[in-house]
Amino acid sequence: MDNLWNVRLKKYQRVLLHYSRFVLNDHFVLALLFFVGGLGLGYSNFLRSLPNTLEWWSRPLMVVIFVLMLQMGSFVSLLDEPDTIFLLPLENKMFSFLKRAFTHSFFIALFFQSLSMLISIPFLQQGVHLRTAEIWLLWLTQLLLKAVYLGRFLIISYDVKVDKWWMKLSVEFIIPVSVMILTFYLSAFIALSLTLVSLVVMVYLIRKAAKKNVFRWKRMLQIENHRMMSLYRFINLFTDVPQVKGSVHRFKLLDAYLPKMKTSKDVFKFLYWRALVRKSEYSSLYLRLSVLGFVVLIFIPNIILAIILTMLFMYLVGFQLLPLYNDYDDIIFTHIYPLKKADRLANFRGVLRCLLLLTGVLLVAASVLATHALVETLGVAGTVLLMIVFLTGNFLTKYAVKNT
Amino acid sequence: MTLKINGLVGGYSQVPVLKNISFEVRAGEVVGLIGLNGAGKSTTINHVIGLLTPQKGSIIIDGATLMKDPETYKSKMAYIPEIPVLYQELTLREHIDLTIMAYGLNKGKAWLRAESLLKMFRLSNKLEWFPANFSKGMKQKVMIVCAFLTEAELYVIDEPFLGLDPLATRDLLNLIQSEKKRGAAVLMSTHVLSTAQEHCDYFVLLHEGKIKTQGTFEELRNVYQNQQATLTDIYLGLTQEVTNHG
Structure with a gap:
């Protein structure tokens, strides 16, 4: 299964590399540089204009931004359509495949979450007056929240009962919002502990679900196809992607x-x-x-x-x-x-x-x-x-x- | 109504797949186009429906050719493809509406006919669905309904029985028979030789882009010199003979 994952990952990275040449073309990179430069300048000007006292909107803004940041990066399972036939005999080994998928997804998320954290540090210090220790705690909390976020995909790949809108809403919205409110208004430490608890519950639920149920091929394929399609649709803005066919809705x-x-x-x-x-x-x-x-x-x-x-x-x-x-x-x-x-x-x-x-x-x-x-x-x-x-x-x- | 194919040479590229094909399909006649995979059945059909242009020879429906009078030519013909082709974003009802529009049929009459066809193929309750999401057999039924709705003078049918359930196969054969009685001509390609033997009036046996032999079943038996032979015997005998010699 490890081998299979490595082969898949290589193939996936080749595809990304292939398309990145089209996406990161000279014009776009130049435009992006200007855009980032302008944004950076605006950000530093904005920081300088901040008063020494706490503004009423700075903490709610951070709650919103951190919850939005959390939505970046989804579960990358790299499942493929023919897997439902060819991997069917390996059903009982799928969990180790999923673990590899989870690790990969988490490391990708780690990079992006840390990067956005890095960008928000100046504001956290000057706008919200967080101490360094609190910023570290916030970073850890955010990463654990992302782990919970990704863990939901492991549960629903086995348990149909929790594959519901309320589960998605709680994991991706209600828990993060509550945790962030705790972080910014009460104590970063309590927020971190709460996140740890939800992660432990999540791990317990995953183990239970994987033991009792069979792997939900169709659903996981659907999720992966959906993810690949949004990726392809983005790339399609720059070059033609054969996979982008669009969907049909009646209205x-x-x-x-x-x-x-x-x-x-x-x-x-x-x-x-x-x-x-x-x-x-x-x-x-x-x-x-x-x-x-x-x-x-x-x-x-x-x-x-x-x-x-x-x-x-x-x-x-x-x-x-x-x-x-x-x-x-x-x-x-x-x-x-x-x-x-x-x-x-x-x-x-x-x-x-x-x-x-x-x-x-x-x-x-x-x-x-x-x-x-x-x-x-x-x-x-x-x-x-x-x-x-x-x-x-x-x-x-x-x-x-x-x-x- | 007569479809005349005369000395047809053609194919997808400069190298012709079809080498000098000639046969006729007359009103009230079901002609079976028989051949192995790659014998040239679908290529012949693609020429007849006008997706390919002949390199030599002609294809004429009642004096109209595709080059000179494409609208008349096309209006006489309905086609059922081997693999169902459907509009992704149209409902079953809109497929029927579109067919009625495209062939300029009388709306009231055509819909009455459509309803009886839909009932025959058990699709009446699916009018508001997107047929692009149907199973292969059901898509094929939609193709059949849309084609037979037009009451065309010539039906061109490519491998119609694949994926159809026994009930639908029977209904399709009945439909072909009743259209034949009405005076329509039918050109049908198939591998299902036992069905072809029973339901076709005339046979064109293709092999490697050439007509191996053609005629009624009696004539084929005479050529094969065996009055008890089934179409399968004749077909296998003739193609193996060719393969052995070749």
Whole structure:
């Protein structure tokens, strides 16, 4: 089992290394450096501006931040789909595999928790006036909380009864919040002792669960797949990951607004709207960009910058939605139905225009909220219209010709 | 309605898989396309449905070719693939709606027909589900319902029996028979030779991209010179003969 874990880990690290080349490309690293530099500068300025007395918000802020920090890093089991068949005979040895998984996950968490601890130390000293010993205790507490957090995965890999929302809520939220409140308001030592107790209880529960139950292959695979998918989805922002397919949700309430069946002219309109609403890869992309554009524009009083950003966001939304045009190429029936080729492009143009218009309305609303003058808001609206004409005109036709 | 395949040479790359294939499928006739794995059955079907372009030869449905009049050509044909292909984000009801739209069918009539087909294949209570999550057999049933809904003139069916339960197999065969009586033509590829022997009117035996022999069952028996032979005997005999000689 140790051997298997090592092989798995090597393979996993190779995958991460492979993709890290794409994620940590020159542009991104440069942008990140600037971002971190700016943040660091802001942080040090902020620390200097702190008064000598305790602010009312500093302790609640730390409780929130430490509980949020705790959520970083999940349980890495590196299980793979075929394991349910090939590892089935090794069922009774899975616990030692899981222990390796736990150790690995914990060491990764140790690194990230300590790093964030290191970053918060200046504020802990100057904002919350913690003594060095208390900071050490806090660090230990946080690590033990993370161990409890990861331990929950060991229990649920055997016991179906505790795989419930209340268990997740208590381990990931209620216990950490209580412990952190104790740390900051009462005594770091008591908080540490309480965490130790919950860890002991956790270890006891894990041993009991592993003895009495069989390994829950499907559930653990589901958890691991979920984790890998969020990782892949992040990487997918930088480069194409074949595993990212997105999920499908019905959103029944929206069914009433989807186009109904009409003539064969509207087949692609019927399909495109459903793909947009139900396939997360498109809906989340569109919503994220549109909302981001809206929020950003609210805080841009400078009209020139606002117009440039309007152009940028309209272009991003339009450009990122273009792959939807080819979404149905893999489905044989799209080629077999007796349809006119021109209808597909016309349908797609209509859909894209409608979506861009919605984004445009949001951006113009943001411009109003940013208290631009009327002329300036009209300028933003004009930019929106120009971008729609540009993106759904010749630009789209060329794209369609190139991609059919 | 006639599907005419004339001197078809084709395949996925420059090297042709199919070498000079010619046969016809006429109205009211079920033609069985028989052959080993890799004999060229699916390639032939992919040419007929228009996913591949012939390198030589022609495929004509009632005078319409895919090059000259793709819409007429496609509107006469319904297809059931070997591996079910479904839209991930459409419910069963929407699959049926889409088929009705795409073929320009009369909505009321087509839905009546769809309902009886859904009932036959025990899918009536699954209209609001996503068929992409169904089992293989149930997905295949959705394919069957959507294809037979169109009342096409030509059905192209690739290995229809894999994964179907006995009840559904029987119902599918009944459906094929009733469509044949209505005057539809059916081109069906299969390995299930006993079923083919009973239900096909005409056989095209493919081997290594060539037609080994074709004809009615009687004609095949004559070629094989054994009046008691089953389709399995003939098929195995002919392919082994080829393998031995080759």
